[in-house]
Amino acid sequence: MAAENFFEQYGQISKEGSEQLTRKLKSNTVRKGEQLLASGQICKEIFFVTKGCLRLYYISDGVEITVWFSFEDNSAIELSSFLSGNPTEYFLEAIEDSTYLSLHKSELSKLYASFPEMEGIMRSFWEDVILNLLQRFTALQKDTAEERYRNLLSQSNYLQRIPQKYLASYIGVTPTSLSRIKRNLK
Numbered sequence: 577m578a579a580e581n582f583f584e585q586y587g588q589i590s591k592e593g594s595e596q597l598t599r600k601l602k603s604n605t606v607r608k609g610e611q612l613l614a615s616g617q618i619c620k621e622i623f624f625v626t627k628g629c630l631r632l633y634y635i636s637d638g639v640e641i642t643v644w645f646s647f648e649d650n651s652a653i654e655l656s657s658f659l660s661g662n663p664t665e666y667f668l669e670a671i672e673d674s675t676y677l678s679l680h681k682s683e684l685s686k687l688y689a690s691f692p693e694m695e696g697i698m699r700s701f702w703e704d705v706i707l708n709l710l711q712r713f714t715a716l717q718k719d720t721a722e723e724r725y726r727n728l729l730s731q732s733n734y735l736q737r738i739p740q741k742y743l744a745s746y747i748g749v750t751p752t753s754l755s756r757i758k759r760n761l762k
Contacts, residue, residue: 602679625675630674
């Protein structure tokens with residue numbers, strides 16, 4: 577999915593707007609283990625994964641806590657830093673060799689000014705991001721680790737492509753606990 581199609585799932589974009597968007601997107605590659613964003617930096621770009629997988633995480637007491645994964649045809653962003661302009665506490669890292677398109681915040685602002693429909697599209701996008709984060713937060717608070725793992729079973733990308741230590745962190749358990757959960761479900 578091209579970034580234009582990604583935006584179009586949130587609203588209609590004019591042909592002119594789509595052409596401008598295409599010109600403003602930058603294509604990049606990143607190797608497994610490389611970071612696109614580090615703690616202390618300001619997130620100034622939205623990333624659109626075209627191939628590979630990115631992981632958003634933070635470090636607490638020396639332990640990496642995975643918050644989100646972005647696969648092909650998905651976006652990756654550290655929303656708080658992007659919107660506020662404040663330094664992030666998060667890291668955005670490739671867990672596979674990846675290619676992505678990026679859109680700088682200043683370029684997005686220019687698109688807003690030239691194509692008012694972009695603001696509505698982005699409002700829908702931000703709402704979707706916030707709803708997904710709230711669902712994830714609720715699941716971490718309400719569901720058991722086993723229930724969170726069962727929810728991952730329907731998402732084959734997670735199970736086939738992500739190392740167990742990241743999956744464990746994502747559902748809020750240690751790798752040993754995840755192994756136990758997997759054994760108990762067999």
